[in-house]
Amino acid sequence: MAIASTDRLFNPYRDHDPAVEAAGAPEIRRCNLRVYLEAMPKGAPLWLGEAMARRGARRTGIPFCGEEALHRLGLPLIQPTRHALPDGPTACAIWAAVSDPPPLFWNAVMQHPHHADGRTRPPAVAEIAANMPALHALIAWKRPPRILCIGRVAERAAQGLGVSATYEDTVTTSTPKRIAVTGAAGQICYALLFRIAKGDVYGPDQPVILQLLDLPQAQDAVRGVVMELADCAFPLLVETMVTDDPATAFRDADAAFFVGSRPRGKGMERRDLLSANAEIFRAQGRALNETAKRDAKVVVVGNPANTNAMILAANAPDFPNENVTSMIRLDHNRALTQLATKAGVAVAEIDRLAVWGNHSPTMFADWTEATAQGGKLPDMIGDDAWYRDTLIPNVARRGTAIIEARGASSAASAANAAIDHMHGWIHGTGGKWMSMGVHSNGEYGIPEGLMFGVPVICANGTYERVEGLTFTDFQREMMARTIAELEEEREAVSALL
Numbered sequence: 001m002a003i004a005s006t007d008r009l010f011n012p013y014r015d016h017d018p019a020v021e022a023a024g025a026p027e028i029r030r031c032n033l034r035v036y037l038e039a040m041p042k043g044a045p046l047w048l049g050e051a052m053a054r055r056g057a058r059r060t061g062i063p064f065c066g067e068e069a070l071h072r073l074g075l076p077l078i079q080p081t082r083h084a085l086p087d088g089p090t091a092c093a094i095w096a097a098v099s100d101p102p103p104l105f106w107n108a109v110m111q112h113p114h115h116a117d118g119r120t121r122p123p124a125v126a127e128i129a130a131n132m133p134a135l136h137a138l139i140a141w142k143r144p145p146r147i148l149c150i151g152r153v154a155e156r157a158a159q160g161l162g163v164s165a166t167y168e169d170t171v172t173t174s175t176p177k178r179i180a181v182t183g184a185a186g187q188i189c190y191a192l193l194f195r196i197a198k199g200d201v202y203g204p205d206q207p208v209i210l211q212l213l214d215l216p217q218a219q220d221a222v223r224g225v226v227m228e229l230a231d232c233a234f235p236l237l238v239e240t241m242v243t244d245d246p247a248t249a250f251r252d253a254d255a256a257f258f259v260g261s262r263p264r265g266k267g268m269e270r271r272d273l274l275s276a277n278a279e280i281f282r283a284q285g286r287a288l289n290e291t292a293k294r295d296a297k298v299v300v301v302g303n304p305a306n307t308n309a310m311i312l313a314a315n316a317p318d319f320p321n322e323n324v325t326s327m328i329r330l331d332h333n334r335a336l337t338q339l340a341t342k343a344g345v346a347v348a349e350i351d352r353l354a355v356w357g358n359h360s361p362t363m364f365a366d367w368t369e370a371t372a373q374g375g376k377l378p379d380m381i382g383d384d385a386w387y388r389d390t391l392i393p394n395v396a397r398r399g400t401a402i403i404e405a406r407g408a409s410s411a412a413s414a415a416n417a418a419i420d421h422m423h424g425w426i427h428g429t430g431g432k433w434m435s436m437g438v439h440s441n442g443e444y445g446i447p448e449g450l451m452f453g454v455p456v457i458c459a460n461g462t463y464e465r466v467e468g469l470t471f472t473d474f475q476r477e478m479m480a481r482t483i484a485e486l487e488e489e490r491e492a493v494s495a496l497l
C-alpha cells in the first residue's frame with residue numbers, strides 16, 4: 001500500500017484527487033479496506049482482478065466496488081468522494097455476476113494504472129511484481145480455496161500461489177479486446193478501422209487493440225493510416241500494431257475482420273477473384289488456427305466472401321467452424337433500404353428479412369416473412385412483380401452498379417456492414433433477424449459445409465439460425481440457384497479444402 005503515485009499510476013490509499021474529494025480521502029479508503037477485509041470470512045473464494053479502475057476501487061478503496069456497489073456490501077463503509085458517479089463497466093458486470101455470499105475481491109495491482117489523459121491502461125509487469133507481497137499476505141490470511149482470475153493479467157499473477165485458479169474474461173471490460181484486421185491499407189479499412197477504434201463494434205466502454213495485417217509492400221501505407229488513427233485521439237484505442245505476418249496479426253485476437261484480398265473491377269464477377277484470393281485464405285486459416293483465441297469471432301469480407309470463409313475454416317481445423325462467418329449483411333442492408341423506401345416505413349421498423357446464399361448475383365433477398373408496423377411487408381407493398389423483377393435483382397447487382405458509378409467497389413457501406421455484422425453478433429440483435437453467412441449443417445437442404453447466407457438471431461454473443469421456415473416453389477427455386485453456384489465454387493477450390 002506504500003507504492004508511490006506517478007503520472008501514470010494512482011495510489012488511492014496514499015493520494016487524493018482534489019477534483020472529486022477532500023484531502024482525507026486516502027485515510028477513508030484505508031479504513032474502508034480494513035473494515036472490508038476484517039468482515040470477510042476466511043475460506044471465501046477469491047475473485048482476482050487486474051488493477052483498479054477509474055470509477056471503481058480508485059474511488060472507494062474496495063476492489064470492484066464503485067460508489068454504487070459500496071452499499072451492497074452491507075458494511076459501515078464511507079464514500080470518500082464528494083459526489084457519487086455511476087459505477088464503471090467492470091464493477092457493474094462483476095456485481096451482476098455475484099451471488100450471495102459475495103466472494104473476496106482483490107486486484108493484482110491495488111493502484112490505478114492510467115494514461116496521461118486518465119484512461120485506464122493495462123498494468124505493467126513491474127507494477128504486478130510490486131503488488132505480489134500484498135497478494136501473498138492476503139492468501140496466507142484468508143486462505144481462499146480457489147481463485148477466479150478475471151483477465152489474463154490476474155491469471156498470471158495467480159500462478160505459483162498454490163491455490164487452484166481458473167480464468168474468466170466475460171465479466172470484465174477493462175481488458176482491451178484485440179481486433180485483427182487484414183487488408184489494412186485498403187479502401188474498406190480506411191472506413192472500418194476508424195469506426196472500430198471509435199467503439200462501434202465492442203461499445204463505448206470497451207478499450208480495443210488493433211492488430212493490422214497487410215502485405216510487405218503495403219506497410220508504408222498502413223503506417224500512414226496508423227498515424228491518422230493516432231491523430232484522432234480515440235479514447236478507446238489502447239494500441240495499434242502493424243505486421244505482415246498473419247500469425248502475429250491473429251495472436252490472441254478476440255475478433256478478426258478478413259478484408260485483405262483483391263477487389264473486382266468493371267466487367268468481372270466476384271467469383272473471378274477465386275484464383276487470385278483463395279490462396280490467401282488457406283495461408284491465413286493456418287495462421288488463425290495457430291494463434292487466435294478459440295472463441296474469436298471471425299467475419300470474411302474479401303470476395304468471394306462465402307467460399308473464402310469456407311477455405312479459411314477448412315484450414316483452421318482446431319478453430320470452431322461456428323465462429324467463422326462470411327458477410328452478407330451489406331446485401332441485407334441494401335434490401336432493407338429498398339424495402340423501406342417502397343413501403344414508406346423506417347428501416348428500423350423492418351424485421352424478418354432474409355438474404356440467402358452466396359454474396360453474388362445468385363443471392364436471394366427474401367421478403368416472404370418480412371414485417372413492419374405489425375403487418376406483413378409483402379401485403380403492405382402488394383407488388384409481387386416489383387419484388388421479383390426489381391428488388392431481388394437490384395440487391396444482387398448493387399455491387400456492380402457501385403463499381404460502374406464509382407470506378408471502385410463499395411467501401412464505406414461495406415465497412416458499415418462489417419461493423420453491423422460483428423456488433424449484432426457480440427451485442428445481440430434484440431430478437432430481430434439479420435443475415436449472416438454461416439457454416440451449413442444441412443438445414444433447409446443446404447449442403448453441409450457450404451458457407452451460406454441465412455437469417456439468424458443473435459443473443460449472448462452467439463447466433464442461432466432461424467429454424468422452422470417452410471418454402472414456396474419460388475423460394476426453393478431461388479435457393480437451388482445459389483446452392484448450385486456455391487457448390488461449383490467449392491469444386492473449383494477443392495484442392496485448398
Ligand SMILES: NC(=O)c1ccc[n+]([C@@H]2O[C@H](COP(=O)([O-])OP(=O)(O)OC[C@H]3O[C@@H](n4cnc5c(N)ncnc54)[C@H](O)[C@@H]3O)[C@@H](O)[C@H]2O)c1
Nearest residue numbers: 183185186187188214260261262263301302303305330414
Ligand atoms: N462481402 C462484401 O459485401 C464486400 C463488400 C465490398 C468489398 N468486398 C471485398 O473486400 C475486399 C477488399 O476490398 P477493398 O476495396 O478494401 O480493396 P483494396 O484493394 O482497396 O484493399 C485490399 C487490401 O488488401 C491487401 N491485401 C492483399 N492481399 C493480402 C494478404 N494476403 N494479406 C493481407 N492483406 C492483403 C492489399 O494490399 C490492400 O491493401 C475485396 O475482395 C472486395 O471485393 C466485399
Ligand SMILES: O=C(O)C[C@H](O)C(=O)O
Nearest residue numbers: 264270303399400409410
Ligand atoms: O461488388 C463487389 O465486387 C464489391 C462488393 O462485394 C459489393 O457487393 O459491393
